[in-house]
Amino acid sequence: MQYVQEKAGIQIILALKGFSMFSVFPLVAKYLKGTTSSSLHEAMLGYEEFGGEVHAYSPAYRDDEFPQYLSICDHISFNSLNQFEKFYPLVCKSGRKIHCGLRINPEYSTVETDLYNPCVPGSRLGTRAATLPPTLPDGISFLHSHNLCESDSFALEQTLENIERLFGHYLPHISLLNLGGGHLMTREGYDVEHLIATLIKFKSRYPNLQITLEPGSAVAWQTGVLVATVLDIVDAQGIMVAILDTSISAHMPDVIEMPYKPVIRGANSTPQEGDIIYRMGGQTCLAGDFVGDYGFQKPLNIGDKVIFEDMMHYTMVKTTTFNGINLPHIGIWGQEGFYRHVKSFGYHDFKNRLS
Template sequence: PSMTGSRLGQPLDQLMQLDLPEINGLHLHNLCEQGFDPLARTVAAIEPYLSAHKGRFQWLNLGGGHMLTQPDYNTEALIALLKRLSSDYAAQIYLEPGTAIAFDAGILVGEVLDVTDNDGPIAILDISATCHMPDVLEAPYRPAMLNEASEDGVNVTLGGPSCLAGDVIGTYTFPDMPERGQRLAFLDQAHYSMVKTTTFNGMRMPSIAIWNSQTDALKLVREFNFSDFERRLS
């Protein structure tokens, strides 16, 4: 978010030149899946501005992107920083919930519909990168697949069933060529997939289910069908 040319926010050097007496809080967000040190550098960068307007701000929002649930996150340093900021500037301090609270939660399960070859093995799944896991194309990134084989095996490109030429999840290694009907599970899919799914091409959204790892019980929460696509049309 703080890269050169970003449409988000106001560059700090420009903010320093503005007189905005009606503003009583400051919101910053320039982290993404980061530890404590980048936050400390960010706070150090904005403190001259905070000091110049000491007593003016009632709240300070440090945004999201803090990987608080990671074992190596320096929580003690974070707590000390938040306490100091609150004390020094008499402001309410906020941290936004982010990926950390749902990190490694949720899997997206798909099924192989067809296998083909076009300058390499291809498997078509019933899940779509553009419809069900759009961050694969937007970020972009390659989602981890459960039980992916090591380097030895067959490299297969996995694609979705939509008409979009770029509806490709990625290339994965299998012990053997996957077969029709074989199920595949992609990991860490809870935090963005459900809120960003689309019904492009009339694609059905994935059913939502809760699995109890202790009892192996599976509870179906919701299923979707073509009527959900129809209701979204203008």
């Protein structure tokens, strides 16, 4: 990432939604210029623990939270002109130099899973070119696009073509283009030189533009595992299920949501001839809390460790409060109509579940 920043003359910030393990922020902050957040709590975490630039984007900001963004953020991206117009007067009043941007929908994505495709028809994320006026309102100094997921540099090249085709007339009048996340430049085989060449070529046409990328996954790709222990092995009508002291549903929800089959160290994800086959079951009571089947070379035993590979990005943050979105209040409604507030959650609940 450092090499890309230097060679292409761009800047990279960390998307906290993908990786928020703040005990290692001092290391990451040696290279990346700041953070981007999807909620007030993430913005607070980036400000408190990472330093550098603090960017924020949310599909919609809450009236009660927005003033707090103003004291810690230097870049705020709005999802619609409506939101920009509503909050821009507060930005002006804040007395701080805050760059305001608009998230656009480039109407192009290579992402095949709809759950992860911000350009899926009917998407609520980003403003489409057709709905914008010929010039951007005063106060918008950058555009923000996020349309990729675990993608290569060729998808970015095509994204840039679409941005130029749909939004090209705005580009000479802004100072920053944020190209979002989804650039998996740390994956083996990613064509880093093509990425650099693509960015340099684009920048040569718009020397006025600072380019920012905000990957999450790429920062923590292949950097950590989740280790589970086999608590029991049951024969479920001929299927051997290892019951683990973890849960697919509670600890690896992406596996079910996406869905995908995580790699287990030393096991074949597609069982081969002669393998001993086990399904991996979670410790919750949810019938669907399992992932499998895997082929092992020798029988599993109670007490064995099962190592799920590459669980640092998205897995850790999804077992906390995803995107830093606060948990709902808990209260009791009585039949007589009273409401007793029992508990509210806040920034410290979010932060204390991270590390």
